[in-house]
Amino acid sequence: MSETPPSLLGLTTYLLARTGRTARSMLAARLAERDLRLWHMAVLSALADFGPHAQRELASRLRIDRSDIVKIVDDLSVAGFVDRARDTADRRRVTVTTTPAGRTALAELQAEALTAQQDLLAPLSVPERAQLASLLMRVHAHAQDGPR
Numbered sequence: 001m002s003e004t005p006p007s008l009l010g011l012t013t014y015l016l017a018r019t020g021r022t023a024r025s026m027l028a029a030r031l032a033e034r035d036l037r038l039w040h041m042a043v044l045s046a047l048a049d050f051g052p053h054a055q056r057e058l059a060s061r062l063r064i065d066r067s068d069i070v071k072i073v074d075d076l077s078v079a080g081f082v083d084r085a086r087d088t089a090d091r092r093r094v095t096v097t098t099t100p101a102g103r104t105a106l107a108e109l110q111a112e113a114l115t116a117q118q119d120l121l122a123p124l125s126v127p128e129r130a131q132l133a134s135l136l137m138r139v140h141a142h143a144q145d146g147p148r
Contacts, residue, residue: 023120030112039072044106052097081105
């Protein structure tokens with residue numbers, strides 16, 4: 001039996017990392033049942049939230065390596081979740097758009113994500129969940145700006 005050292009439990013960064021890993025694993029397992037990964041959901045979410053994107057810009061927005069975005073978009077295209085089209089003005093530019101099937105899949109994935117979230121946050125009351133979400137959004141925004 002492995003007991004976590006109390007000195008680690010006293011570090012919020014440690015708790016965030018461990019809890020984050022658990023949350024990621026829970027969601028990844030649910031997505032894997034559909035032969036999808038977290039990056040697939042991220043791409044579908046970005047397209048749904050921000051509209052069609054050039055593949056290169058999508059990689060930049062999600063901070064995905066350009067070579068990796070090609071594979072992710074290929075997977076989504078084969079599944080019928082996105083369409084790709086070459087820009088007639090610039091043949092190097094590929095625009096990615098969600099399909100109706102992609103929007104349906106995203107809605108199902110979001111439901112799976114919410115179920116995983118409810119499972120993870122079960123020990124918290126509804127107000128505590130809202131408070132945790134608010135605090136994490138502040139920390140996330142700060143981290144995106146690059147903490148010092």
